[in-house]
Amino acid sequence: MPVLLGHVVPNFKADTTIGPIDFHEFITSEPGKWVILFSHPADFTPVCTTELSAFQQILPELQKRNVKPIALSVDSVESHKAWAADIVAFGKCSEFTIPIIADVSKEVANAYGMMDPDEMDAQGMPLTARSVFIIGPDKKLKLSILYPATTGRNVSEVLRVIDSLQLTSEKKVATPVNWKVGEDVIVPPSVSQADAAKMFPENKTVELPSGKAYLRYTPTPK
Numbered sequence: 383m384p385v386l387l388g389h390v391v392p393n394f395k396a397d398t399t400i401g402p403i404d405f406h407e408f409i410t411s412e413p414g415k416w417v418i419l420f421s422h423p424a425d426f427t428p429v430c431t432t433e434l435s436a437f438q439q440i441l442p443e444l445q446k447r448n449v450k451p452i453a454l455s456v457d458s459v460e461s462h463k464a465w466a467a468d469i470v471a472f473g474k475c476s477e478f479t480i481p482i483i484a485d486v487s488k489e490v491a492n493a494y495g496m497m498d499p500d501e502m503d504a505q506g507m508p509l510t511a512r513s514v515f516i517i518g519p520d521k522k523l524k525l526s527i528l529y530p531a532t533t534g535r536n537v538s539e540v541l542r543v544i545d546s547l548q549l550t551s552e553k554k555v556a557t558p559v560n561w562k563v564g565e566d567v568i569v570p571p572s573v574s575q576a577d578a579a580k581m582f583p584e585n586k587t588v589e590l591p592s593g594k595a596y597l598r599y600t601p602t603p604k
Contacts, residue, residue: 386523387523392494398481417516421496425455425464435469435475514540549602582600586598
């Protein structure tokens with residue numbers, strides 16, 4: 383079963399490059415922090431090396447957003463630590479500090495529905511797909527994106543959706559297609575016209591052929 387939006391994510395205990403962790407404790411150890419868990423098919427694989435280099439490079443942006451990342455791969459901690467040298471070299475980083483979970487048994491990958499049935503390893507077993515799970519301080523899943531093993535992620539999109547998730551968790555707004563920080567947002571249908579006038583005095587309704595006043599834009603609330 384996939385991990386469902388709005389549900390508390392499965393807990394697990396695992397060895398990582400920063401030592402053993404209890405995942406729920408990792409999430410709540412710093413109150414108010416969000417967590418991004420992202421998986422990789424295996425160590426010393428080309429697409430994964432480019433991705434982890436990119437995530438290390440955007441680490442300051444994640445920190446600004448109060449987000450801590452943790453990666454997962456199905457190899458051992460020793461393999462992860464050796465792989466880090468390649469990640470640093472490729473990304474021209476000074477160091478690699480993102481923890482990596484050692485999911486040798488694929489227990490976590492299976493619990494989170496990360497397996498890719500269309501891509502097999504040398505033993506004919508399904509590879510772990512490129513999953514992204516963004517988890518709130520309440521341990522509940524806020525967003526998931528599942529890429530096949532053959533397709534690398536877009537780190538700019540990860541930052542964009544974090545911005546949207548954090549804004550919409552605090553304000554009664556939604557974000558339109560391709561939205562970026564600072565652009566106008568949408569007043570959701572759950573907010574009545576009367577309440578919208580009070581909450582978002584600058585909101586404007588888009589006139590549409592249906593005549594229905596459901597598409598309302600407003601500046602991003604402060």
